[in-house]
Amino acid sequence: MNARVLPLLGFGLLVVLLGFGIWWSSTHDLREVPSPLIDKPAPTFTLPELDDPSKMLGSRDLAGQPYLLNVFASWCFACRDEHPILMREGKRLGIRLVGFNYKDEPGDAKRWLAQYGNPYDVVIADLPGKVAIDFGVTGAPESFLVDGKGIIRFKYISPITPEVIERELLPRIAAMKEAAR
Amino acid sequence: MLPELGQFALILALILAVLQCVLPLVGAQRGNAALIAVARPAVAGQAVFVTAAFALLTWAFLSQDFSVAYVAQNSNSMLPWFYRFSGVWGAHEGSMLLWVLILALWSAAVAAFSHKLPADFIARVLGVLGFISAGFLLFTLVTSNPFARVLPAPVDGIDLNPMLQDPGMIMHPPMLYMGYVGFSVAFSFAIAALLGGHLDVAWVRWSRPWTNVAWAFLTLGIAIGSWWAYYTLGWGGWWFWDPVENASFMPWLVGTALIHSQAVTEKRGSFRAWTLLLAIFAFSLSLLGTFLVRSGVLTSVHAFATDPKRGIFILAFLTVVVGGSLLIYALRAPKVAGGEPFAAASRETALLINNLLFGCAAAMVLLGTLFPIIGDALSLGRVSVGPPYFAFMFILLMLPIVLLLPFGPFLHWRSADLGKAARALLPAFVLAMVATAAAWLLVANLPWKALAGTAGSLWIGLGIVLYALSRWRNAPAGRRYTPEMVGMICAHLGVALFVAGVLVVESTSIERDVRMVPGKSVEIGALRFQFDGVHDTRGPNFSAQQGTIQVFEQERLIATLSPQKRQYLRNSQIQTEAALKPGLVHDLYVALGEPVGTDGAWAVRIYVKPFVRWIWLGALLMMLGGFIAASDKRFRVHSTSRKQAAAATAAPLPAQGSHA
Numbered sequence: 001m002n003a004r005v006l007p008l009l010g011f012g013l014l015v016v017l018l019g020f021g022i023w024w025s026s027t028h029d030l031r032e033v034p035s036p037l038i039d040k041p042a043p044t045f046t047l048p049e050l051d052d053p054s055k056m057l058g059s060r061d062l063a064g065q066p067y068l069l070n071v072f073a074s075w076c077f078a079c080r081d082e083h084p085i086l087m088r089e090g091k092r093l094g095i096r097l098v099g100f101n102y103k104d105e106p107g108d109a110k111r112w113l114a115q116y117g118n119p120y121d122v123v124i125a126d127l128p129g130k131v132a133i134d135f136g137v138t139g140a141p142e143s144f145l146v147d148g149k150g151i152i153r154f155k156y157i158s159p160i161t162p163e164v165i166e167r168e169l170l171p172r173i174a175a176m177k178e179a180a181r
Numbered sequence: 182m183l184p185e186l187g188q189f190a191l192i193l194a195l196i197l198a199v200l201q202c203v204l205p206l207v208g209a210q211r212g213n214a215a216l217i218a219v220a221r222p223a224v225a226g227q228a229v230f231v232t233a234a235f236a237l238l239t240w241a242f243l244s245q246d247f248s249v250a251y252v253a254q255n256s257n258s259m260l261p262w263f264y265r266f267s268g269v270w271g272a273h274e275g276s277m278l279l280w281v282l283i284l285a286l287w288s289a290a291v292a293a294f295s296h297k298l299p300a301d302f303i304a305r306v307l308g309v310l311g312f313i314s315a316g317f318l319l320f321t322l323v324t325s326n327p328f329a330r331v332l333p334a335p336v337d338g339i340d341l342n343p344m345l346q347d348p349g350m351i352m353h354p355p356m357l358y359m360g361y362v363g364f365s366v367a368f369s370f371a372i373a374a375l376l377g378g379h380l381d382v383a384w385v386r387w388s389r390p391w392t393n394v395a396w397a398f399l400t401l402g403i404a405i406g407s408w409w410a411y412y413t414l415g416w417g418g419w420w421f422w423d424p425v426e427n428a429s430f431m432p433w434l435v436g437t438a439l440i441h442s443q444a445v446t447e448k449r450g451s452f453r454a455w456t457l458l459l460a461i462f463a464f465s466l467s468l469l470g471t472f473l474v475r476s477g478v479l480t481s482v483h484a485f486a487t488d489p490k491r492g493i494f495i496l497a498f499l500t501v502v503v504g505g506s507l508l509i510y511a512l513r514a515p516k517v518a519g520g521e522p523f524a525a526a527s528r529e530t531a532l533l534i535n536n537l538l539f540g541c542a543a544a545m546v547l548l549g550t551l552f553p554i555i556g557d558a559l560s561l562g563r564v565s566v567g568p569p570y571f572a573f574m575f576i577l578l579m580l581p582i583v584l585l586l587p588f589g590p591f592l593h594w595r596s597a598d599l600g601k602a603a604r605a606l607l608p609a610f611v612l613a614m615v616a617t618a619a620a621w622l623l624v625a626n627l628p629w630k631a632l633a634g635t636a637g638s639l640w641i642g643l644g645i646v647l648y649a650l651s652r653w654r655n656a657p658a659g660r661r662y663t664p665e666m667v668g669m670i671c672a673h674l675g676v677a678l679f680v681a682g683v684l685v686v687e688s689t690s691i692e693r694d695v696r697m698v699p700g701k702s703v704e705i706g707a708l709r710f711q712f713d714g715v716h717d718t719r720g721p722n723f724s725a726q727q728g729t730i731q732v733f734e735q736e737r738l739i740a741t742l743s744p745q746k747r748q749y750l751r752n753s754q755i756q757t758e759a760a761l762k763p764g765l766v767h768d769l770y771v772a773l774g775e776p777v778g779t780d781g782a783w784a785v786r787i788y789v790k791p792f793v794r795w796i797w798l799g800a801l802l803m804m805l806g807g808f809i810a811a812s813d814k815r816f817r818v819h820s821t822s823r824k825q826a827a828a829a830t831a832a833p834l835p836a837q838g839s840h841a
Contacts, residue, residue, distance in 0.1 A: 002511070004454070004510060004511045004514045005511045007458060007461075007507045007510065007511070008504065008507040008508055008510070008511050011465075011503055011504060011507050012504070014469075015496070015499070015500050015504065017551065017554055017555065017558060018472065018476075018496055018499075018554070019496060020554065020557070020558050021476075021554040021557070021558075022476060022492045022493055022496060024554070024557050024558075025476075025492075073567070075418070075421055075422075075567060075568050080414070084755055102567075103567045103568075103569055107692070110694075111692055111694050111786065114694035114774060114784055114786065115694065115757075115772065115774045115784070115786050116774070116775075117774070117775045129567075139553070139567075
């Protein structure tokens with residue numbers, strides 16, 4: 001085996017990976033990855049609250065009422081685009097909005113929220129990103145719609161837009177409320 | 182009519198690019214002077230037509246021709262003329278045209294400044310450049326035509342993304358592309374050397390100034406981008422490890438390795454195969470960056486409008502260019518290690534370590550950037566590794582660089598006396614330690630990162646100064662400082678400033694979010710920030726609320742800052758415009774948050790960022806170093822004495838090679 005062929009072989013692997021990337025992104029909508037967790041119970045977790053790390057909040061505390069778990073981080077560019085939409089339209093959802101602060105320094109996150117406003121009813125912090133793995137979080141921003149029984153009904157990758165609220169979230173929330181009745 | 186002319190000019194440029202690729206390459210292979218002679222006129226013609234196309238698109242922007250779809254999407258009747266000008270490269274199609282323009286200009290420069298090089302060699306160089314240019318022109322015409330019409334024409338355009346309406350954005354893409362594309366010249370030299378079998382050290386000497394200039398532009402482009410992010414995004418960060426930033430950073434890391442390995446190859450004949458490989462990698466990573474940014478396989482906020490067709494095209498082109506060049510490398514790279522032998526303690530070894538660390542850093546960034554795709558491929562789910570991974574790994578890899586950098590210049594080629602180098606550097610070490618200890622004693626609660634930054638920066642800075650002094654004492658007058666050496670000293674001083682800036686600003690920034698009532702003040706350290714309320718104002722295409730904050734230092738007014746919260750009229754996007762008072766010692770940075778309460782109070786973020794300027798000053802010094810080194814006449818003058826000298830050093834090399 002000639003060492004001078006190695007770069008070519010390495011590049012061959014890279015091309016296969018990138019080709020796969022194209023195929024994957026053209027056959028899958030990166031915004032709506034069919035998560036294996038859809039229609040499955042949300043993972044159980046307990047995480048400290050951002051404002052007061054001594055207080056813990058877990059899936060058990062959130063059970064009973066539907067909520068939207070919104071993954072965000074101060075280092076995340078795209079969250080900046082999403083944020084004003086949540087500020088303006090978050091209340092329209094009529095359910096609890098749970099901020100999931102992902103791999104973020106608490107100080108940064110607090111400043112970020114102070115700067116752009118805080119649309120969340122409560123913010124939990126996952127600095128090591130362990131719970132995020134249970135949720136299958138792929139990046140920020142990402143949102144999970146969880147119903148009153150703790151079942152994940154919908155997952156959305158990339159910034160929420162008014163259209164997404166109108167077309168995806170509100171109908172599902174209405175259906176969940178209908179079913180709960 | 183004019184936009185169609187622009188498209189036509191692009192088609193003509195494509196034809197010339199194909200001619201520029203095929204004919205000189207065939208000519209060089211067959212020794213046909215007539216075919217070789219096609220190269221320069223084809224380059225010139227291509228440059229003329231691409232420039233014409235670019236000028237026509239610029240005119241469409243300046244004259245507000247909204248029947249051109251690209252103009253309608255990225256301009257607006259209220260947009261000031263200078264942003265209409267920079268709007269040309271504000272999105273995908275136009276930035277491809279800018280890329281092609283810059284490639285045409287680089288090719289023209291190579292054609293113009295290469296008359297002393299062997300005709301067949303330069304024919305191959307221009308042929309390879311023609312191939313790259315043809316690929317990008319075809320890509321632009323087939324998948325991203327900037328001149329496409331939209332009929333009926335909209336009455337007004339959608340407006341340029343407000344984040345791009347900024348002076349930094351006028352300069353950032355052209356400088357970045359000067360760097361990206363500039364690496365194509367080093368790449369073409371390497372491929373031409375492989376094709377022609379000129380695998381001595383001559384091609385490296387010829388390509389060194391081009392590589393240094395490209396690297397300097399890339400440094401500048403990245404620095405401007407970081408500076409832009411710092412004041413535009415409104416929260417004071419200066420690097421985010423975003424896929425698009427990484428796309429520009431990977432070629433920079435490999436390019437840094439390349440300029441160092443080129444020095445070894447040119448002067449000592451060692452690392453020949455490695456230098457060829459790095460030249461291929463630096464440009465390949467530029468292409469890969471283009472692929473990642475424009476194919477849509479990774480999501481990023483910089484994301485250009487994506488289209489799978491584009492992704493497939495660039496991937497195919499990437500495969501042909503990189504795969505082809507690596508194949509040529511595999512077939513023709515030197516079979517035996519050339520160059521003079523060197524001891525374990527030598528400048529060669531030091532530069533080898535440099536190359537390994539920068540190579541690893543680039544691989545680390547590549548892995549982190551591609552991680553989401555790898556996750557998909559192994560069905561682990563789309564996993565992003567965020568800044569925590571990059572920052573940790575990068576510091577880990579750069580730590581040895583900081584420690585070893587001052588040794589480099591003190592080590593002799595071939596075999597060096599480590600003890601002597603250490604003794605020469607002892608004053609730098611002692612001074613750095615004393616100053617760091619003094620800083621620790623004098624400033625209460627200085628975090629360890631700031632101390633590490635001070636120590637590292639002084640160690641590098643003083644080490645380089647000591648080297649400059651030793652040249653002064655030991656080298657004969659007139660030969661003390663060649664431009665190449667001044668460039669090296671300058672760039673390494675830039676590293677010292679950069680290290681200080683990064684670590685001090687990371688650890689000692691004061692970031693306060695305060696609620697401010699008009700007329701009231703907030704004290705931060707020795708500074709008093711007084712809020713004088715918010716009033717409405719207007720810009721050409723936005724309305725804004727503008728706050729006024731006066732900053733006092735011991736009751737002396739040192740700055741009046743006017744941060745804005747803008748709403749762009751056309752797409753009602755909100756943009757925070759921070760206000761800055763830049764300074765060598767610290768930046769004062771104020772951004773408006775939201776109004777709170779009814780008494781006219783606002784949430785305001787106030788930053789005091791010590792030494793943040795040093796990050797970009799350091800980068801500018803590195804850039805300057807690159808330009809100065811490139812200006813060294815040694816790379817250009819081919820006087821007979823120089824040729825003889827080169828022959829004298831080159832002659833023993835094959836002999837040694839054949840012994841090996």
